[in-house]
Amino acid sequence: MSFSGSYATDDVTLLLQVVDMAPTPVAQKEALIQSGTLHYSELLAPEAPPTAQYMGIYDAALAENGPLMAQSVVSLAKGIAGQIDGEITLVSLARAGLPVGVLLKRALKTLGRQCHHYGISIIRDRGLDHVAMRHILSKHAAESVVFVDGWTGKGAIAGELAKAAPDCGIPKPRMATLGDIGGFAWMAPTDTDWLIPSGILGGVVSGLVSRTVLNDTIRSSGGYHGCTTLPHLAGHDVSRDFVDAIARQFPWEAAPCNPLRKADRIIRQSRVSRTIDTLAKWHNIGNLNRIKPSLAEATRAVLRRRPHMVYVASDTARDTAPLMHLIRENDVPYEVAPDMIAGYRAVTIIEKTS
Template identity: 80%
Template sequence: MTFSGSYAPDDVTLLLQVVDMAPTPVAEKEQLIQSGKLHYSELIAPEAAPTDPYMAIYQAALAENVPLMAQSVVALAKGIAEQIAGEITLVSLARAGLPVGVLLKRALTQLGRNCHHYGISIIRDRGLDHVAMRHILANHASESVVFIDGWTGKGAIAGELADAAPACGIAAPRMATLGDIGGFAWMAPSDTDWLIPSGILGGVVSGLVSRTVLTDRIKESGGYHGCTTLPHLADHDISRAFVDTITAQFDWTTPACDPLDDATRTQRRAKVTQTISTLSDRHSISNLNRIKPSLAEATRAVLRRRPHMVYVASDTAPDTAPLMHLIRERDLPYKVAPEMIPGYRAVTIIQKTS
């Protein structure tokens, strides 16, 4: 059984199985993950409705960034259309990739291209959902596939995709994102850490589905990776409104973006590697999963993890306003230190529990 979450069925087909999983309190979840007792994919944190003040900040961020996001989607769609002949199969990585994939599917359809869009799971250290990929490749040519994510932070998911995709039938996976600070994507219109509006919300902008999960029970079922649905957030859901708002602002004068060349990729990766190394040395971090770089990742970490420190490039700039609201609301430690996080506007360091 497939479904589309709270998106329109024409926008996406989610190759996920809905499971019943009780949320684990954040402190307990953190201890279980860091102790190695459970993998993060075996747990779900509670997801509360965004507060009215936070949504007001989100709406301001959306109004400010709608033109850039619409232009970025069109640039990506045109670039993908130039690189792929025939049908195009978008495979969004749930859940951050879902809003972007929906928008790209709409843009490519408006360009007159035959485009299909699926949402599937990829899990760090566990790989791509091979059952979902088997379904996709039974119906579409491997050369038509482009993986979609919202952004790249320090390249963890891009690395996972590169490692896992060949076993699923994609020898050289192509990943397109809106932002690619570290040179990890195949194609991206920007290398700056800009405020992607959908990146600072969770399920209410991603079809009312949770982060994907993979428990022993799910593995034994032989089906797709799992997710939970979020009916308690239905009154706050803006998934369709968000993509409708961006779609209405598509600017078809925007030029196509090109795939990244090796020199650009090397230059970007060197900058990111240095930033991560500096932070890991400063905080004596051996597990780099505790470092969550980029505005989107830093914000999401504050929402569902236990932060030790948040670094921001500015505590007064509009693009850090949503994150600073959460920091002040939760009385979290932070430092304004742009020199510590070159290339990024924010980085969250997860608290060590063991």
């Protein structure tokens, strides 16, 4: 099955199978994951509607950083167009990559390029959806493929892509993102941890689909990785409004991106490694998956996980306002510690279950 979620059918083809899966309460989910009883991809946390106050904060973020996102998309689109001859096949990593991929497709089409856009699943420790990639490569050349995500945090998904893509027929995967803090993307406009408006919402800005899931039933079906749809959030959905708002602001004079140079990659990865190592030692963390760095990842962790502590570079800056709202609303401990989280604006530490 393929569909487009709540996006227009011309914007994206989602290569996911819709499954029926009840959400697992957050505390129970954490215990099951951290005990090794179940993999995170076998569980979904409940996704509640955003409050009116939080949507007001999102609207402010969109007004302030919408122009920067529009510029970043055009810069990426021009960079991709300059590196690939012929058709371009965008493969967005669901969910965070979906809004970015929709916008890139629109920009590339306006630039006169033939472009196709798919949304597929990638799961840490489980890899890319081989069935979805087989479908894509039956229609498009491997050299036309660019993977799309929202940002890189500490490189977990980028590392998974680098390991899994060769088995799917892409020997050297190229990933484009809006922000490449960790130095793991092929191409990105910046290494700054900036407030990407779509990064602070979940399904209501990503086509009303859940995070992707993979369990034994889905594997045995021989189909695509799974997801659930989110009809209970339909009244709050801003997926189309968001991409329309950004696309209206595209500055066509923006300069193109270039692929990341090896020297810059080493600098970024070293900076991130030092920060993650410092946090891991400070909190005696053996499983680095408990560390969620970057504004977007830190915010999403507070929304759907059990946070132990949040570090922020500032608790009064505009870019941390959405996260600080959630911290105060949920009474989450936090600390202003810009030196401890060098390279990031925020980091959430997931609570360890006993």
